[in-house]
Amino acid sequence: MIVLNEESIVKEIVNEYPRTSDIFKRYQIDFCCGGNNSLLHAVENKAISLEQLMSELHESVQNEQNKLDQPDIWTNSSSEQLIQHIQEYYHAELKEELPALSPYVTKVSRVHGERKPELLRVNELFYALKKELLEHTEKEEQEVFPILIQLEQDQANPADQLQSLMEEHREVGQILAELRSVTSNFTPPHDACGTYRLVYKRLERLEEQTFMHIHLENNILFPRYS
Template identity: 55%
Template sequence: MTFPFTANSLVKDIVNELPKTSDVFKKNRIDFCCGGNIRLSQAVSQHGLDIDVLLDELKVVFDKYINAEKDIEVWTDSDSNTIIDHVIQNYHRVSEEELRNLSPYVTKVSRVHGDNHPELLKVNELFFEFKKELIEHMEKEEAVVFPLIRQLEEGTVPNREEAIQMIIELEKEHDHAGEVLRQIREVTSDFALPLDACGTYRLVYARLEALEGLTFMHVHLENNILFPRYI
């Protein structure tokens, strides 16, 4: 897919099409919420920025998105070490970055709109529960379980049954993460936006839904392709 944004693109349209670009605008102090109805060239001019540099930053986000959307069925024929490396680079690192960047938006929306939309207080609670557990889960995968899987692949694992049991525990953690995401979707009525939703409110719902999709693909690679080779 060709990079779709130009200097004539509206800031709000860029964020609507690819919500993670909001991080680029926030870093460059460009208002993508209330002041987003202007062309990128105008926003650049207002802030004394370089249009080519900003477009390059937006393209980095776009390229990550395209890579994440590629058909992963190809991984069924890949060796386990390749899959593990792919998961770490394209799911662990990406999820860590998104959890870190999304956190202040979730907190802000719940603080500003929580009185009128109390479901946002629950979203805030569930999001930070999910964030804590997923980060711990990914750390355990990288520090303990993935090295064991590499040893299983090589036939050098010291205790095969213990290694398999740890893989089963990861699957249970996946189930719980999926349940938290289900609760977020339920409490937001499938990310339905109220009439008074501001740009940041919309951004949070769009990125939460994208995070859900990223997590489901992460779990799919492990539960349905990698783990069954050893369980």
């Protein structure tokens, strides 16, 4: 794990904490071809406050480190507490990460797709995954979760709604499985550029987060209503 300071190398920060790439992109700091620069050198001759940049990077790194969930603590929670956690932790993450990752996936597919045709499939799978997950989370928040909170008090059985959600979870799992296969376990080729590597790293992290998200629902929340 790197120590974040003004001498930290830009590409090494992105390698360790992929979400920081969004900050560098916003400040127009090259983390790809020019990623060998230190933070101090990266802001030279730019109207960028190093102090502000460091503050934003520290916040992003802290948020990314906080994404290490501990699902065991939720086994004895109320459904309302668990649902709130899922929405604030996983749903909010998806709503932020999927749109943020989209332009990177599109760019890598457009620039390298002719030479690496598997990237065209990565692009298709990612946008299918994005559509599925965003529609799924909206359905949970607007339709299913309010019912579950009410049913926790009424002791009813929402079997049909939960079965539908679990089918959608299986579809998401199939997309992720193909993404892992077509990317050779998210392993970029040796000559891949920084953005190419970033996409694979963030896709792998998205897979990890989605699997834990589904675990909390399939194995802890939903069985309470069976």
